[in-house]
Amino acid sequence: MMQKDIKRLSLILLFAPFALWIFLLIVLPHLGMFYISVREKVGPRMYEFGLGNYINFFTEPIYWNTLIRTGSMSLLVTALALLLGFPIAYYIAKIAGNRTRGALFLMCLIPLWVSDLIRAFGWILLLRETGIISSSLQWAGVINTPIEFLYNDAAVIMGLVYTVILFMIVPLVSTLDGMDNAMIEAGYNLGGNGPTVLRRIIIPYAMPGIVSGCIVVFMLTAGSYLTPILLGGKNSSWFTEQIYDQFITRYNWESGAAFGFLLLAFTSLVVWGGLKLSGQTLNSTVAKS
Amino acid sequence: MAIKPNTAFLTSYRIYVAAFFVFLAAPLVAAGMFAFNDSVFPSLPWQGFTLDWFFNDTEPKLGMFHDRRLLRGLYYSFVIASFVSLLSVFVGTCNAFLFVRCKFPAKDFFYIMMVLPLVIPGVILGISILLLASNIANGAEEALSLDLDFLRPGIILVVLGQFSFITTITSLVIIARLKKFDESMEEAAFNLGASRVRVLRTITLPFLFPAMAAAGIVAFLVSFENFNTTLFLVGSEAPLTITMYDRMVKVGSTPVLNAVSFFLMIGSALLALVSILVQRDKPQT
Numbered sequence: 001m002m003q004k005d006i007k008r009l010s011l012i013l014l015f016a017p018f019a020l021w022i023f024l025l026i027v028l029p030h031l032g033m034f035y036i037s038v039r040e041k042v043g044p045r046m047y048e049f050g051l052g053n054y055i056n057f058f059t060e061p062i063y064w065n066t067l068i069r070t071g072s073m074s075l076l077v078t079a080l081a082l083l084l085g086f087p088i089a090y091y092i093a094k095i096a097g098n099r100t101r102g103a104l105f106l107m108c109l110i111p112l113w114v115s116d117l118i119r120a121f122g123w124i125l126l127l128r129e130t131g132i133i134s135s136s137l138q139w140a141g142v143i144n145t146p147i148e149f150l151y152n153d154a155a156v157i158m159g160l161v162y163t164v165i166l167f168m169i170v171p172l173v174s175t176l177d178g179m180d181n182a183m184i185e186a187g188y189n190l191g192g193n194g195p196t197v198l199r200r201i202i203i204p205y206a207m208p209g210i211v212s213g214c215i216v217v218f219m220l221t222a223g224s225y226l227t228p229i230l231l232g233g234k235n236s237s238w239f240t241e242q243i244y245d246q247f248i249t250r251y252n253w254e255s256g257a258a259f260g261f262l263l264l265a266f267t268s269l270v271v272w273g274g275l276k277l278s279g280q281t282l283n284s285t286v287a288k289s
Numbered sequence: 290m291a292i293k294p295n296t297a298f299l300t301s302y303r304i305y306v307a308a309f310f311v312f313l314a315a316p317l318v319a320a321g322m323f324a325f326n327d328s329v330f331p332s333l334p335w336q337g338f339t340l341d342w343f344f345n346d347t348e349p350k351l352g353m354f355h356d357r358r359l360l361r362g363l364y365y366s367f368v369i370a371s372f373v374s375l376l377s378v379f380v381g382t383c384n385a386f387l388f389v390r391c392k393f394p395a396k397d398f399f400y401i402m403m404v405l406p407l408v409i410p411g412v413i414l415g416i417s418i419l420l421l422a423s424n425i426a427n428g429a430e431e432a433l434s435l436d437l438d439f440l441r442p443g444i445i446l447v448v449l450g451q452f453s454f455i456t457t458i459t460s461l462v463i464i465a466r467l468k469k470f471d472e473s474m475e476e477a478a479f480n481l482g483a484s485r486v487r488v489l490r491t492i493t494l495p496f497l498f499p500a501m502a503a504a505g506i507v508a509f510l511v512s513f514e515n516f517n518t519t520l521f522l523v524g525s526e527a528p529l530t531i532t533m534y535d536r537m538v539k540v541g542s543t544p545v546l547n548a549v550s551f552f553l554m555i556g557s558a559l560l561a562l563v564s565i566l567v568q569r570d571k572p573q574t
Contacts, residue, residue, distance in 0.1 A: 006485075014387040017380045022402050025453035026409075029417035036420055084309070091306050095299075104306075106565070111313055113557035115514030117530050117537075118550040122316025124542065125323065130330070132319055162316070216408065223410020225517050226534075240412045240517075247416060247521070257420060260413045267410070 030264075037258035053258035063242065063259070067266060070239040073153070074221040075270070077160045081168040081217050082210065084161065089172035090202075094181070105173060112166050120230040123159050124150060127231075151233035159231040164220050168213040175209030176202075211280045215271050222267045239263055321554060324547035342548035353548045362532030369444060369528055370512040373451045378505045380452075381459030382497065385467045388460075404461075406454040411517030418450050419521045443524030450518045455511050459504035466500030499567045506564035510557055529553075 040050040057063045092104050111119060126132045127149035134146045149155060183205070187197040203210070228238035243263065246256035275281060327339035345352040353359050388400060406414065419442065426440035439445045470493065478488045516530045523531050533546055 011387075011391050011393060014383050014391060015393070017383045018387055018399070018403070021380055021453070021456055022399075025418060025449060026402075026406055026414075029414075029421040032421040032424060033413075033417040036424075087302070088306060088309050091302065095302070104310075107310060107313070109561070110558070111317065113510055113514075113561045114317060114550075114554055115530055116516055117514075117533055118320050118553060119316050121537065121542065121546060121550060122318075122320035125319040125547075126316060162312070219408040219410065223412055223517070225412050225520070230537075240410065243412060243416065244520075253420065256416065260416050263410065264413055271408075 033257045033260060036254055037261050039254060041254060047254075053255045054262070056255060057258060057262060066237045066242050067239050067262065069237060070222055070263075071266060071270065073157065073160075074218055077157055077164065077221045078214050078218045080157070080161050081165045082214060085165050085168040085213070086172060086210075089169045089176055092169075093173050093176035093179075094184075108166055108169050108173075111162070116163060116224075116226045117230075119163060120159060120227050123155070123162070123231055127155055150231060153232070156228050156232040156236055159227045160221050160224060163224065163227055164217045167216045167220060171209040171213045171216075172206060175206050179205050207278060208280060211274065211278050214274060218270060218274075219267055222263065222270075317554060320547055320550040322547075323544050324551040326544060326547075328544070330542075330544070342544045343552075351545065353545050353552065356545060358532055359529070359536075359545070359549060362527055362529035365444065365526045366513050366528035366530070369447050369451065370509045372448045373455055373512040374505045374508040376448070376452050377456040377459045377508045378463075378501050380456050381463045381504055382501060384456070384460040385463040385497075388464055389467045404457060407457045409454070411454070411515070412521070414453055415450050415518040415521035418446065418453065422446055441524065442522050444526050446522040446524075447519050447528065450522045451512045451515055454518070455508045458511065459508050462504040462507065463497060463500045466497055470496055499569075503564040503568040506560050506567075510560055513553075514557075 037053055038049060038051060039047040040052040042048055088108070092101055092108070096104055124131070128134070129146045129148040129150075131149070133149060134143075137143045138146065179202070183201055184197060187201045192200065223240060225238070225240040225244065228236040229241060232238070239259070240263070243256055243259045246252045246259055324342050325338050325340070326336055328336040340352075343352045343354055346355040384403060388396070388403070393399075422440040426437045429435040429437050429440075474492055474496075475488050478492055483491070513528075514530060516534065519528060519531060527535070529549070533549060536543070536546060
């Protein structure tokens with residue numbers, strides 16, 4: 001009996017910090033945000049319930065265009081990160097020797113320890129009109145006048161891929177690491193060539209890692225703020241910028257909250273669709289325990 | 290080696306991997322190197338080596354260690370990161386025991402809830418916490434004429450905002466370690482007559498300590514470099530990333546920002562190294 005009481009007491013004691021954290025800092029703020037998003041200002045300090053903020057979003061093309069643009073560019077970034085990152089992860093997990101493997105993996109993690117701001121700053125110094133790439137090309141005689149590589153979609157996409165690719169490589173390396181080399185050899189012995197082995201054996205095996213990497217990368221990209229603004233300039237039209245604008249510049253909290261919720265709903269919907277398409281669940285990928 | 294492809298393929302593969310690492314390093318090198326260029330603009334041509342951007346005490350080349358606003362930012366970042374790191378390691382350790390050792394209903398659901406903060410966009414976390422805090426503060430002021438200053442944008446809100454998602458990271462790190470723990474070691478200690486508290490103090494916690502330290506360092510670094518969540522919650526005490534961003538937008542890029550970047554990169558690299566060293570498994574006897 002005593003033993004059971006102790007167990008119960010320790011469960012309560014351990015559950016309390018968890019509950020306080022999740023409830024006060026995650027659940028309650030989001031409920032509050034939802035509450036604010038469904039009220040309309042009808043006069044000074046007068047509000048009434050209504051979906052006006054959401055309707056406003058759908059009737060104003062610039063708003064939903066920005067969201068669609070953010071979503072599709074994020075999907076593109078995710079696909080690029082997967083395409084570019086998969087060979088690197090495979091190299092680290094399967095081809096590199098034991099000694100280089102650890103070093104390469106650590107090198108992949110280096111940008112993770114450096115602030116977003118510094119990474120974007122570095123790209124600005126490389127890409128701008130007076131930047132390193134432009135002046136080197138001039139010096140080499142390839143071009144005559146300085147070229148501006150910044151402030152276009154390509155720069156934004158490249159910067160975003162750079163920022164998030166680590167979150168693709170890390171889960172891929174850990175899944176591929178757990179794969180028995182004998183499976184790949186068996187594929188070859190049974191007469192498969194490289195692409196077949198890749199398609200029929202390696203990719204299906206790595207699927208949980210791929211999906212988990214894609215989810216994290218997509219969420220991070222869609223929610224990023226600094227990289228699109230600094231590399232895309234004033235016209236990057238990223239949706240988080242729109243949210244910031246509503247909150248800070250226009251001081252319209254109701255509509256900002258609605259936008260925040262729409263971003264959350266939109267990204268969750270995309271992730272949900274991705275999980276359904278790939279036949280995975282949140283438990284088998286990101287929340288793998 | 291899993292596959293034995295032809296050498297031409299392997300060579301081009303190696304070149305691709307090398308190019309990738311050049312891509313990874315490029316912006317960091319660019320951000321770091323202009324800290325040592327003797328020019329007022331962070332751009333080529335190279336004007337010669339200098340340490341002015343760190344130590345010079347006069348305008349126009351005011352070094353970072355004499356720039357009062359940057360130093361204040363550094364100080365606030367340090368304070369915020371220390372609090373976030375302590376808090377999130379504490380809650381992360383509790384979470385580890387909760388999810389590894391305890392049985393309770395709807396555990397899978399709560400586990401997903403625990404991971405969730407990591408995938409919520411940082412901007413949204415910042416906004417939602419700001420909204421809730423401001424509403425409570427406004428409500429308290431109107432109804433009770435109480436002035437709840439700590440709920441206004443400032444250090445406390447920044448700490449709470451960063452804590453809200455960094456705790457997920459620390460929990461995951463500590464959970465992974467606790468899962469490797471062999472519970473028969475605890476049982477042996479119980480059989481030898483040790484009390485619960487003593488077992489926790491002398492056996493379980495020492496085993497967990499490397500993961501706790503590593504989690505603390507990761508939390509410290511993530512807090513230090515965070516921008517998105519902090520942006521909405523910051524008051525007058527701006528941490529370093531916000532100060533730098535302000536400077537970048539208002540003054541434009543100056544080499545003193547490169548000096549700060551270099552300083553931060555070295556600092557992070559050292560801390561990351563420490564976190565790897567403490568986590569490295571010593572041979573168990």
